[in-house]
Amino acid sequence: MKKTAIIVAGRSGSAFTAQIGTMKVNEEVDAMQTLGLDPMEVLVMPRVFALVLVLPLLTFYADVMGLLGGAVMATIVLDISFFQFLRQLSDAVTLWTFWVGIIKAPFFAFIIGMIGCYEGLQVSRSAESVGRQTTRAVVEAIFLVIVLDALLSIFFSVIGI
Amino acid sequence: MSGAESGMAAGNGGQIGSGRIRQGQEVVSVTGLRTQFGSNVIHEDLDFSVRAGEVMGVVGGSGTGKSVLIRTIIGLNKPRAGRIELFGQDVAALAPTEWRAMQSRWGVLFQDGALFSSLTVAQNVEVPMKEHSDLPAALRRELIEVKIAMVGLPPDAAHKYPAELSGGMRKRAGLARALALDADILFLDEPTAGLDPIGAANFDGLIGDLQRALGLTVVMVTHDLDSLYAICDRVSVLVDKRVKVGTIEELMREPDPWIQEYFGGPRGRAAAGSATRAGETAAAEPALPEQGA
Numbered sequence: 001m002k003k004t005a006i007i008v009a010g011r012s013g014s015a016f017t018a019q020i021g022t023m024k025v026n027e028e029v030d031a032m033q034t035l036g037l038d039p040m041e042v043l044v045m046p047r048v049f050a051l052v053l054v055l056p057l058l059t060f061y062a063d064v065m066g067l068l069g070g071a072v073m074a075t076i077v078l079d080i081s082f083f084q085f086l087r088q089l090s091d092a093v094t095l096w097t098f099w100v101g102i103i104k105a106p107f108f109a110f111i112i113g114m115i116g117c118y119e120g121l122q123v124s125r126s127a128e129s130v131g132r133q134t135t136r137a138v139v140e141a142i143f144l145v146i147v148l149d150a151l152l153s154i155f156f157s158v159i160g161i
Numbered sequence: 162m163s164g165a166e167s168g169m170a171a172g173n174g175g176q177i178g179s180g181r182i183r184q185g186q187e188v189v190s191v192t193g194l195r196t197q198f199g200s201n202v203i204h205e206d207l208d209f210s211v212r213a214g215e216v217m218g219v220v221g222g223s224g225t226g227k228s229v230l231i232r233t234i235i236g237l238n239k240p241r242a243g244r245i246e247l248f249g250q251d252v253a254a255l256a257p258t259e260w261r262a263m264q265s266r267w268g269v270l271f272q273d274g275a276l277f278s279s280l281t282v283a284q285n286v287e288v289p290m291k292e293h294s295d296l297p298a299a300l301r302r303e304l305i306e307v308k309i310a311m312v313g314l315p316p317d318a319a320h321k322y323p324a325e326l327s328g329g330m331r332k333r334a335g336l337a338r339a340l341a342l343d344a345d346i347l348f349l350d351e352p353t354a355g356l357d358p359i360g361a362a363n364f365d366g367l368i369g370d371l372q373r374a375l376g377l378t379v380v381m382v383t384h385d386l387d388s389l390y391a392i393c394d395r396v397s398v399l400v401d402k403r404v405k406v407g408t409i410e411e412l413m414r415e416p417d418p419w420i421q422e423y424f425g426g427p428r429g430r431a432a433a434g435s436a437t438r439a440g441e442t443a444a445a446e447p448a449l450p451e452q453g454a
Contacts, residue, residue, distance in 0.1 A: 023278070027275035034235055
C-alpha cells in the first residue's frame with residue numbers, strides 16, 4: 001500500500017535521519033567508530049530490518065481500517081448493509097489485491113529505511129544540517145516510493161496478476 | 162590494569178602505561194602528512210610525533226586543522242598522502258583485526274564527551290569493554306565503578322543518562338569511557354572548552370593526575386592557554402599547514418607572528434603568570450589518591 005508507505009516515509013524515515021543526524025552532530029558516530037563499532041551494523045541495519053518487518057503489518061492494519069471505513073461509509077451514506085458490502089467487496093477485489101500490497105511493503109520499507117539512515121549519516125556537524133538532511137530524506141523517500149510503486153505495478157501486470 | 166600496577170611498571174624497566182611501551186619511545190609518528198577537503202588543503206607535508214609518557218598540546222588558529230590532525234591519526238579521516246605510525250606500526254598496512262586491536266590501545270575524548278545518548282553512563286563505559294574484551298559481567302560492573310570513581314564522578318551518576326548530566330560531568334564520563342580499556346594514549350579534543358574557569362582547572366588537574374598515575378601519553382587539542390601551562394610537556398603549533406613543536410619557552414622564541422601573538426599576548430602572559438604561581442603551591446599538594454587500585 002503506497003499510502004501507508006508515504007505516511008511511514010514522513011514519520012519514520014524522517015525520524016531515522018533526525019536520530020542519526022543528531023548523533024552525528026554530537027560526534028557519537030565518530031566515537032562509535034573509534035571504539036570499533038560499525039555504524040552500519042549498530043545504527044542502520046536494526047532500523048532498516050525493523051521497518052521491513054513492521055511495514056507489512058502496518059499495511060495489513062491500514063487495509064483493514066480502510067475497508068472498515070468504507071463499510072461504515074457505505075452503510076450510512078449509500079444505505080448498503082454490512083453484509084451486502086462484504087459480498088460486493090469479494091466480487092470487486094481478489095485476495096491478490098491484498099497480497100500485492102503486502103508484498104510491496106518490504107520493498108518500500110527498505111527504501112525508506114536506507115534513505116533515512118543514509119541522509120542521517122550525511123549530516124555534518126551543525127544543527128541546521130540535521131533539518132536539511134531530514135527534508136531531503138522525506139522528499140527522496142516519497143519520490144522513490146512512488147517510482148518503485150509504478151515499477152512494481154508494471155512488474156505485477158506483466159506477470160499477470 | 163590499575164594505576165598502582167602501572168606506577169610500579171614505570172619504576173622498573175622504563176615501561177609505562179599498560180606496560181607495552183617504554184618511556185620516551187615514539188608512539189605516534191606522522192610523516193609527510195597531507196590532508197585536504199575538496200580543494201582546501203589543511204595539512205601539507207606535516208611531520209608530528211609524540212613520545213610515550215608526555216603530554217602534547219596541539220594549538221593553532223581556528224581552521225588550521227587541529228581536530229582534523231587528531232581525527233586523521235585515529236583513522237576517522239583518510240590522509241591524501243603521508244605515513245602514520247602508531248606504536249611503531251604503519252596504520253595503512255594493518256589488517257582489519259590488527260587495526261581493531263590497536264583501537265583498544267587508545268582512548269578518545271571528543272568535545273562534549275560524545276556519550277551515546279541512549280545509554281546510561283555505566284553502559285557507555287561498558288561499551289568498549291564489551292567490544293574489545295571478554296570480561297565476565299560481574300568484573301565489568303566492578304571495573305565500571307572504578308573507572309567512574311577514577312574520573313571523579315559520584316557513584317549515582319552511573320545510572321544517569323548523558324542528558325541529565327552537566328557539561329563538565331559529561332566530559333568526565335567521556336573520559337571514563339576513553340579509559341575503560343587500559344589505554345596507552347589518550348586523545349583529547351578541547352577538553353576544557355565550555356567549562357567555567359574553575360571546572361576547567363579541575364579538569365586539567367584530573368587529566369594531569371591520571372596521566373601520572375596511569376602512565377598515559379596524552380595528545381590534547383586545546384585553545385586554553387592555562388591548560389598548556391598547567392599540564393603540557395611540549396606543544397605543537399599548527400602554522401602554514403605544518404607543525405612547530407617545542408616547549409612553550411622554545412616556541413616563544415619562534416619568529417612566527419601567530420605564535421608570538423598567542424603566547425606573548427595579554428592572555429598568554431596572564432596564563433604564564435598564573436602557571437608560575439600555581440607551580441609554587443602545587444609542589445606541596447599530594448598526588449591523586451589511587452582509586453584505580
